Amino acid sequence: MSKSPIDKLGEQLTxxxxxxxxxxxxxxxxxxxLSATPVLPLLPVARASATDAPKTDFxxxxxxxxxxxxxxxxxxxxxxxxxxxxxxxSHTCPPGAEPSPISWIGTCVNPENGRSYVxxxxxxxxxxxxSAGKSCxxxxxxxxLPTYRSPLNNDIIWCFGxxxxxxxxxxxxxxxxxxxxxx
Amino acid sequence: xxGGEFSAPxxxxxxxxxxxxxxxxxxxxxxxxxLQGLVGYFLELPEGRxxxxxLPNVAFSTLSDERLAAVLNYMVFEIGGASAxxxxxxxxxxxxGELRKQPLTEVALSAxxxxxxxxxxLRYQAPVxxxxxxxxxxx
Numbered sequence: 001m002s003k004s005p006i007d008k009l010g011e012q013l014t015x016x017x018x019x020x021x022x023x024x025x026x027x028x029x030x031x032x033x034l035s036a037t038p039v040l041p042l043l044p045v046a047r048a049s050a051t052d053a054p055k056t057d058f059x060x061x062x063x064x065x066x067x068x069x070x071x072x073x074x075x076x077x078x079x080x081x082x083x084x085x086x087x088x089x090s091h092t093c094p095p096g097a098e099p100s101p102i103s104w105i106g107t108c109v110n111p112e113n114g115r116s117y118v119x120x121x122x123x124x125x126x127x128x129x130x131s132a133g134k135s136c137x138x139x140x141x142x143x144x145l146p147t148y149r150s151p152l153n154n155d156i157i158w159c160f161g162x163x164x165x166x167x168x169x170x171x172x173x174x175x176x177x178x179x180x181x182x183x
Numbered sequence: 184x185x186g187g188e189f190s191a192p193x194x195x196x197x198x199x200x201x202x203x204x205x206x207x208x209x210x211x212x213x214x215x216x217x218l219q220g221l222v223g224y225f226l227e228l229p230e231g232r233x234x235x236x237x238l239p240n241v242a243f244s245t246l247s248d249e250r251l252a253a254v255l256n257y258m259v260f261e262i263g264g265a266s267a268x269x270x271x272x273x274x275x276x277x278x279x280g281e282l283r284k285q286p287l288t289e290v291a292l293s294a295x296x297x298x299x300x301x302x303x304x305l306r307y308q309a310p311v312x313x314x315x316x317x318x319x320x321x322x
Contacts, residue, residue: 101210101211102215105201105202118189120202175206176189177188177189178189178194
């Protein structure tokens with residue numbers, strides 16, 4: 001049976017290929033290609049699933065030692081004067097001021113272990129605004145939403161409902177781990 | 184409890200509701216309704232069951248139907264405790280998905296709630312503390 005032109009062409013190509021290449025060189029090249037693959041960058045999709053959300057600006061510079069600085073890790077969404085600069089603590093009101101009946105709750109990442117924690121932001125009320133140094137006026141905004149999503153907005157003063165609704169300073173109380181439910 | 188771990192619905196409740204309603208469901212009832220030991224009474228009535236899902240801040244939540252249903256169930260059965268009627272079926276995701284499409288945006292919310300609360304007190308022996316919220320604004 002005579003061969004078709006296509007068969008002839010195929011045979012010629014195969015014989016030519018076999019003539020100047022060896023199985024060993026093919027395997028060597030395949031091996032190189034396989035071993036080089038992990039060096040290549042992953043696609044963005046793969047990267048997104050491999051790690052958590054990218055760090056916010058706040059998280060890049062957050063510290064865990066000085067609660068009188070705006071970059072203290074729990075203040076990632078603190079908007080106001082730090083009570084820790086006004087005779088109170090990071091989560092306690094100064095003498096004479098009362099915690100607001102309402103707070104807003106968000107999450108901050110602790111840079112020491114990279115885990116996310118639930119933080120309650122509560123205002124201290126009933127005294128005029130604390131006159132601390134400029135470095136104590138903070139404006140963190142991680143995971144904050146606009147004012148029309150009021151429960152997740154930190155521009156609102158939460159002192160309404162108290163006998164005196166005047167705002168004194170802001171605190172941030174740690175409630176617990178935020179990321180445990182998703183592990 | 185600092186450092187403690189939360190269940191998924193508890194975490195969603197804390198992040199989305201607890202700022203006003205309190206982590207344990209205790210709040211200043213002059214500002215927002217207190218939920219602890221009370222919120223389950225609303226499930227005595229079909230309108231009450233729907234009401235909890237149709238409240239604007241519930242219906243407009245950024246949570247999925249599944250997670251929102253889980254939060255409502257956490258709120259009713261855990262925080263509401265014994266106030267949930269015996270044998271109450273939990274909220275289903277599909278049910279919440281339908282209810283949240285009809286948010287209560289066209290009614291006077293305080294009056295609507297007061298009407299439900301009065302029925303619950305009169306017919307279902309709900310405690311008068313349910314009246315707490317809205318008491319200062321009642322006519």
